[in-house]
Each structure stands twice: as structure tokens, then as C-alpha cells.
Amino acid sequence: MGFNKSLLLAIVSLSSLFLSTHANIGALSPSQSQIPTIDTNILNLASNLIRRTFKASPEILEFCKGTENPTLCSETIAPHIQGPFDPIKALEVEMKATLNQSLKVTEFISDALANPNTDKRARGALSICKSQYKSIKGTIKEALELLEQQNVVDAYYKFSSVLSDQSTCEDAFAESPGVTIPFAEDSIGVLDLGGNCLAIMDGMVTSRVHSLLV
Ligand SMILES: *[C@@H]1O[C@H](CO)[C@@H](O)[C@H](O)[C@H]1NC(C)=O
Numbered sequence: 602m603g604f605n606k607s608l609l610l611a612i613v614s615l616s617s618l619f620l621s622t623h624a625n626i627g628a629l630s631p632s633q634s635q636i637p638t639i640d641t642n643i644l645n646l647a648s649n650l651i652r653r654t655f656k657a658s659p660e661i662l663e664f665c666k667g668t669e670n671p672t673l674c675s676e677t678i679a680p681h682i683q684g685p686f687d688p689i690k691a692l693e694v695e696m697k698a699t700l701n702q703s704l705k706v707t708e709f710i711s712d713a714l715a716n717p718n719t720d721k722r723a724r725g726a727l728s729i730c731k732s733q734y735k736s737i738k739g740t741i742k743e744a745l746e747l748l749e750q751q752n753v754v755d756a757y758y759k760f761s762s763v764l765s766d767q768s769t770c771e772d773a774f775a776e777s778p779g780v781t782i783p784f785a786e787d788s789i790g791v792l793d794l795g796g797n798c799l800a801i802m803d804g805m806v807t808s809r810v811h812s813l814l815v
Contacts (some may be wrong), residue, residue: 660686
């Protein structure tokens with residue numbers, strides 16, 4: 602897509618976003634609909650939209666198409682890709698994003714375990730999560746090494762344990778009466794990013810098998 606077309610698309614999308622948001626405001630509170638206000642939500646949406654429109658190339662959108670979270674996929678990959686599109690490099694970025702998200706959770710767990718005010722009933726689950734996330738980080742690092750050797754097949758098989766470890770951690774909280782997982786959103790982040798990596802590798806492995814068969 603050319604620059605002018607992208608710009609036009611961004612402007613059209615922004616205008617309709619603006620109009621629809623204001624239509625909603627009008628519907629909800631007629632008394633305030635006359636007052637021109639710039640909602641920070643609109644600004645955030647607008648800057649996200651511009652970022653996406655200008656940075657996610659058609660190759661990245663195509664690459665992320667088969668994942669469960671294509672928007673998250675292209676948003677995490679686009680800022681780290683320069684020059685010609687390389688699918689292995691893009692997968693590496695998504696894996697590193699998953700690793701970063703896992704490091705964030707690990708830090709949360711360490712802080713919670715070190716904090717004397719942490720609910721005693723949560724400590725067992727936190728300890729289980731600590732070891733699950735240690736395993737997740739190790740797995741992702743090994744998968745990244747395999748990727749460096751262009752070995753997507755083994756990286757794929759290795760990586761699947763990231764999702765089972767993530768769910769073991771969540772289960773530990775689900776099975777602890779009286780406590781809920783204190784890093785729910787970050788935990789879902791690991792699931793979403795890790796799921797994207799698996800879907801990308803699944804696509805790569807399947808298309809390679811397919812090309813060997815025909
Ligand atoms: C991961 O975190 C490091 C250190 O904060 C950062 O430099 C890097 O860009 C991040 N990578 C991704 C893919 O988000």
C-alpha cells in the first residue's frame with residue numbers, strides 16, 4: 602500500500618471513529634453532546650491506529666493472519682522489523698515478546714513472594730508459578746536457539762510446553778481457595794503471545810510438509 606493510500610485510510614478511519622464515538626456520547630448524554638471535548642481514549646485509539654497503519658506492512662499482516670491475536674501479533678512485530686520481511690526474524694521477535702512478558706510475570710512473582718504482606722494462602726500457588734515460569738523462560742531461550750539454526754520443527758515441539766506451563770500456574774491459583782491470580786492480565790499476555798508463536802510455527806511447519814508432499 603502506498604503512502605497516500607495509507608494516509609487516506611488513516612484519515613477515513615479516524616473520521617469514522619470520531620463520528621461514531623461522538624454519536625455514542627450524544628446518545629448517552631444529550632446535555633453534554635454540544636461541548637467539544639477531546640477524550641484521551643480517542644487520542645489513544647488514534648495513535649494506535651496511526652501506528653498500525655504506518656508500521657504494519659502487508660507482509661506482517663499476512664504473517665499474523667493465521668494467529669488468534671493478529672492485532673497483538675502485528676503490533677509486537679512491526680516496531681522491530683526493518684528492511685525486507687524475514688519470517689524467521691518476525692517469529693523471533695514474537696518469541697522475544699513472549700519472553701519479555703514472562704520476565705514481567707517472573708518479577709511480579711518474586712516481588713510477591715518476598716513481600717511479607719502477601720496472603721499466606723497465595724504462597725503455594727506463587728511457588729508453583731515461580732517454577733513454571735522458570736521453565737517457560739528456559740523453553741523460550743532454547744526455542745530461540747533452535748530458531749537461530751533455522752530449526753522451526755524442533756522449536757515448535759519445544760515451544761508447546763510454554764502454554765501448558767502457563768496453564769499449570771493459572772490452575773494453581775484456581776485450586777487455591779480464597780485467592781485469585783494477582784497477575785491475571787499479564788498471564789493472559791503470555792498465553793496470547795505464546796499462542797501466536799505456536800500458530801505461526803504451526804503454519805510454517807504445515808506449509809513445509811505440504812511443499813514436500815506436492
Ligand atoms: C524485550 O525487552 C528488551 C529489554 O527491555 C527490549 O530491548 C526489547 O525490545 C524487547 N523485545 C520485544 C520483542 O519486545
